[in-house]
Amino acid sequence: GAGVSQTPSNKVTEKGKYVELRCDPISGHTALYWYRQSLGQGPEFLIYFQGTGAADDSGLPNDRFFAVRPEGSVSTLKIQRTERGDSAVYLCASSPSGLAGDNEQFFGPGTRLTVL
Amino acid sequence: DAKTTQPPSMDCAEGRAANLPCNHSTISGNEYVYWYRQIHSQGPQYIIHGLKNNETNEMASLIITEDRKSSTLILPHATLRDTAVYYCIVRVRLYGRGNTPLVFGKGTRLSVIA
Numbered sequence: 133g134a135g136v137s138q139t140p141s142n143k144v145t146e147k148g149k150y151v152e153l154r155c156d157p158i159s160g161h162t163a164l165y166w167y168r169q170s171l172g173q174g175p176e177f178l179i180y181f182q183g184t185g186a187a188d189d190s191g192l193p194n195d196r197f198f199a200v201r202p203e204g205s206v207s208t209l210k211i212q213r214t215e216r217g218d219s220a221v222y223l224c225a226s227s228p229s230g231l232a233g234d235n236e237q238f239f240g241p242g243t244r245l246t247v248l
Numbered sequence: 249d250a251k252t253t254q255p256p257s258m259d260c261a262e263g264r265a266a267n268l269p270c271n272h273s274t275i276s277g278n279e280y281v282y283w284y285r286q287i288h289s290q291g292p293q294y295i296i297h298g299l300k301n302n303e304t305n306e307m308a309s310l311i312i313t314e315d316r317k318s319s320t321l322i323l324p325h326a327t328l329r330d331t332a333v334y335y336c337i338v339r340v341r342l343y344g345r346g347n348t349p350l351v352f353g354k355g356t357r358l359s360v361i362a
Contacts, residue, residue: 136291163347174335174352175292188349223291227347235347239291 134158136240138224144246145214153209153243157226164207165237166199167223175223181207214247221245251275251338257357260330266323268356270336273317279340281312282350283321285332292335292352295321326360333357 137156145151157164162183167175177191181201189199196214201207211218221242227235253271260266272281282297296303296310298319303310309322323330335355340348 165349167350167352172354174333174354175350177349177351180347180349182347191349225291236294236297237292237347237350239293241289241291 136224136226136238138222138240138243140243141241142244142246144248146248147214147216149214149247151211151214151245153211153222153245155207155209155224155226155240157205157207157224158238159205160228161226161238162204162229163227163235163237164201165225165227166207166209167225168220169223169242170220178209211245214245216247219245219247251279251351252336252353254334254336254353254356256354257359259359259361260323260326262328262360262362263325266321266326266330266358266360268321268323268334268336268358269318270321271318272336272338275316275338276340279338281310281316281319282337282339283308283310284335284337284350284352285330286335286355287329287332292350295334297339326358328360328362331358331360 139154164181166178169175179199180188184204196212198210221244223242225237225239227237280297283295284292286292298310312319333355335352
């Protein structure tokens with residue numbers, strides 16, 4: 133079946149602009165995660181949704197970052213007033229119902245964001 | 249911060265077993281050991297996970313020491329397509345209370361050489 137998809141695959145923007153990154157999880161997966169990965173580093177957790185609500189947003193670096201998942205499927209990561217330091221690959225992952233607590237996360241290919 | 253320590257890089261000859269070590273000396277009783285890998289320009293891919301018993305699936309085997317302070321991921325017959333960064337992750341399991349995020353370190357860059 134279809135995996136996790138992310139759009140766009142690449143986004144180039146200018147410092148100070150607003151960007152939206154989209155994630156389409158695997159159908160039926162209730163848990164959705166956003167991570168970001170800087171060059172040479174492992175992915176860094178940003179936010180986790182269980183259904184429509186953000187269960188853990190402790191990884192968001194500041195209030196310029198915001199994410200929504202209004203219908204419990206597609207999620208959008210929104211970054212306001214982008215800075216050059218926001219340049220990274222933004223990864224989305226989804227997993228089935230989280231009640232077992234050990235579900236595998238399925239990752240998308242990522243969106244490469246470049247802030248000039 | 250990541251609770252694991254891995255060598256930054258390793259080489260392995262094609263067809264040989266690749267043994268990737270991981271130290272997690274501060275692991276707690278309700279924490280599992282997970283392994284993911286990331287092939288260049290792709291998202292991470294789940295490999296295997298375990299609590300205290302050794303585990304095997306179609307991709308790899310996971311050997312966890314009796315004191316659970318370290319583990320080894322074994323790829324029995326490495327191929328060129330196994331070249332990737334391998335991440336060892338310690339993750340708490342919250343029974344009935346949902347998932348927890350993955351905390352990645354820098355991983356081990358495995359190069360499989362022909």
